Amino acid sequence: MLGCGDIESAIGVEGYYTPTRGIGGIVKKQPEDFIVSEILEGGLDAKALWFKDPLPVEPTRYTLWILKKRDIETVSAIAELAQTIGTRPSRAKICGIKDRRAVTYQYVALPVARFVEDRGHYASSRWEAWRIGFIDGLNSSRLVANKFDIIIRAAEADSSLLTHFKETVLDSGVPNFFGYQRFGLLRPITHIVGRLIVKGDLRGAVDTFLGFTTEFEPEPVRTARLAFSETGDYGEALKNFPLSLTYERRMLRRLSRLPGDYSGALRSLPLRIRRLFIDAFSSYLFNRALSLTLRDGLHLNEPCIGDLFVRIDRHHRPYGRPLQVTSANLEEVGVRLRRGEVAIVLPTPGYLSWIPRGPRGDALKNVLDQEGVSPRSFRTRLMPEVSSTGMYRPILLRPLSLELERLQDSNIRLYLTLPPSSYATSLLRELMKRSCALAYIGKEHCYA
Numbered sequence: 404m405l406g407c408g409d410i411e412s413a414i415g416v417e418g419y420y421t422p423t424r425g426i427g428g429i430v431k432k433q434p435e436d437f438i439v440s441e442i443l444e445g446g447l448d449a450k451a452l453w454f455k456d457p458l459p460v461e462p463t464r465y466t467l468w469i470l471k472k473r474d475i476e477t478v479s480a481i482a483e484l485a486q487t488i489g490t491r492p493s494r495a496k497i498c499g500i501k502d503r504r505a506v507t508y509q510y511v512a513l514p515v516a517r518f519v520e521d522r523g524h525y526a527s528s529r530w531e532a533w534r535i536g537f538i539d540g541l542n543s544s545r546l547v548a549n550k551f552d553i554i555i556r557a558a559e560a561d562s563s564l565l566t567h568f569k570e571t572v573l574d575s576g577v578p579n580f581f582g583y584q585r586f587g588l589l590r591p592i593t594h595i596v597g598r599l600i601v602k603g604d605l606r607g608a609v610d611t612f613l614g615f616t617t618e619f620e621p622e623p624v625r626t627a628r629l630a631f632s633e634t635g636d637y638g639e640a641l642k643n644f645p646l647s648l649t650y651e652r653r654m655l656r657r658l659s660r661l662p663g664d665y666s667g668a669l670r671s672l673p674l675r676i677r678r679l680f681i682d683a684f685s686s687y688l689f690n691r692a693l694s695l696t697l698r699d700g701l702h703l704n705e706p707c708i709g710d711l712f713v714r715i716d717r718h719h720r721p722y723g724r725p726l727q728v729t730s731a732n733l734e735e736v737g738v739r740l741r742r743g744e745v746a747i748v749l750p751t752p753g754y755l756s757w758i759p760r761g762p763r764g765d766a767l768k769n770v771l772d773q774e775g776v777s778p779r780s781f782r783t784r785l786m787p788e789v790s791s792t793g794m795y796r797p798i799l800l801r802p803l804s805l806e807l808e809r810l811q812d813s814n815i816r817l818y819l820t821l822p823p824s825s826y827a828t829s830l831l832r833e834l835m836k837r838s839c840a841l842a843y844i845g846k847e848h849c850y851a
Contacts (some may be wrong), residue, residue: 405591405617411653414586414594416832418697420578425836426815430559431845434474437505438552442820443545451552452535465496466513467538471555472530473506478675480530481511484685484742485819487525493674499823500545500679502584512541523758534609543823547718548803551827556836558815565807565815567692568834570576572805574824576703579800580825581686588844597684601780602791608680609658613640613651619841624648634782637662650676665672666785674788681781681789682721685751688770692749693798695766700811703747703799706736709761712745713795719803719822721746725757746797753793754782802826
């Protein structure tokens with residue numbers, strides 16, 4: 404059974420980069436301890452715009468909303484909002500998935516509703532949405548940053564340690580790992596399901612999604628999953644699985660009607676969820692490769708011959724196609740790297756990925772070989788709609804801003820601004836250095 408100390412290695416994350424002593428503590432003891440706000444181009448801060456007058460823009464194809472949610476998955480909140488307004492969840496446009504156990508403010512673009520009264524404000528017990536104007540479209544390219552307000556409780560740190568950590572991180576950065584929420588922390592299986600889909604084992608993907616459990620899940624859920632793993636009976640599992648397991652029950656209903664239709668069972672899930680499986684597997688491969696390079700002593704901010712690099716804008720967002728570090732440009736790339744003009748990248752593998760040469764590329768090749776896949780594997784023949792071309796991700800995360808403040812009762816407050824697609828937990832784990840990963844989602848499981 405997976406233990407709390409095994410979670411990081413299970414998602415490919417190993418070791419630390421910063422030399423400072425860990426301060427311990429716990430994050431997300433309550434959702435209000437972790438507040439996230441999206442910032443769009445032009446400095447539009449979703450939290451700052453909350454409750455303000457609508458933006459003065461002309462009507463276009465999409466209405467622009469700010470969604471405030473508390474302790475609910477992004478996909479679930481958007482599905483409820485879309486249903487309330489009268490459109491399909493698949494037509495909603497967002498910049499990215501936000502933490503579940505948090506209070507988050509994010510933008511959502513929904514098609515202009517023609518047949519349902521648009522009141523401009525909707526709410527449920529766990530989310531609230533205000534229409535603030537119109538927009539011609541929304542995707543991750545329009546996001547310039549995520550702003551965080553985080554409280555770490557029961558930490559052990561003095562002012563000098565916090566100052567040293569801040570200086571170290573702003574100067575040298577931290578590894579740009581994909582965070583726990585990419586994989587599922589209480590049940591980190593998203594990448595395992597993705598691996599099985601990539602390898603063409605759809606039955607294995609279905610059975611893993613339904614049956615894999617950990618000690619951290621609620622007892623009724625664990626019992627139902629374990630019973631299914633023993634019997635493999637989809638009809639019986641449908642009777643036993645709690646109603647809260649919405650996606651699992653969709654798959655079970657499909658398999659009860661059409662035994663053996665594993666592709667249909669997977670396709671009963673939203674396309675966004677199915678793509679998350681593949682993306683999570685790519686993210687796992689990236690994490691493992693980055694962990695190997697750190698273990699081998701490679702510095703994040705020093706280029707090696709064979710590395711790939713891209714230009715980055717003032718928000719640390721990569722753009723343009725990747726270029727290769729050679730003996731001719733090694734010194735120049737090093738200078739531009741220190742100036743913050745370029746970033747060393749590794750692929751999150753896909754069928755169009757260019758695997759770099761040199762030690763970092765060798766690390767990724769070793770991981771791919773161990774997993775028994777290649778970039779071509781991500782052209783998924785049995786489920787082509789989730790095929791992935793791959794992307795290039797900076798290996799170094801340097802905050803756009805960082806402030807740390809000591810509060811009463813051994814609490815620490817962080818004000819943090821990060822580039823898009825980066826995870827606050829990548830920085831928090833370097834600060835806290837907890838071997839019990841559950842501390843990053845508010846669980847007082849153990850004190851390791």
